[in-house]
Amino acid sequence: MSFAGFGRVLVLMPLLLCAAAPQRDAEKDTTSILQANYLYNIAKLVEWRDPAMRQGNFIIGVIGGTNLYQELIKQYSTRTIGKQPIEVRKLPRSVEVERCHILFVGKGELALLPEIYKRMKDKPTMVITEYQGALDDGAVVNFVKVDNLLKYEMNMANAKDHGLVVGLTLKNLAHRVVE
Secondary structure (H helix, E strand, O other), rough: HHHHHHHHHHHHHHHHHHHHHHHHHHHHHHHHHHHHHHHHHHHOOEEOOOOOHHHOOOHHHHHHHHHHHHHHHHHOOEEEOEEEEEEEEEEOOOOOOOOOOOEEHHHHHHHHHHHHHHOOOOOOOOEEEEEOOHHHHHHOOEEEOOEEEEEEEEEEEHHHOOOOEEEEHHHOOEEEEEE
């Protein structure tokens, strides 16, 4: 290869690397954008029976899911659920979870979930996850990929156990509902 040919390769290599990188990030960002949108709309279509949950800020806690957390902050932190301002919290990787309306636990934090499910059992918190079998384990909502599209499934018994009333629209839009 001539020096000129080698020079062209050196010039093109960073461009090729830059062009490839955003495609991987874009996929993650798209998933995070969709998950954030689902979380917001799910929250609007659920009623928390516990009167204490209808006061103060509407808290969305995120364990793992850094891109989701950033998207929630960017798109929804200035909005409200009913009359409650949304507060998004990035929670530490721990089973010690503070009070929140929605708790999202990312697939990278699966080891924490058995204990989180135990601790959240009778609390008015909607646990949302993203792994196969989550509804059987205790999640109220679980994100799934169907034909390469992000969808959600719901467990109505788990919702009831957490004192949540799920709107008919939310049930009808779910990919799968477990009664």
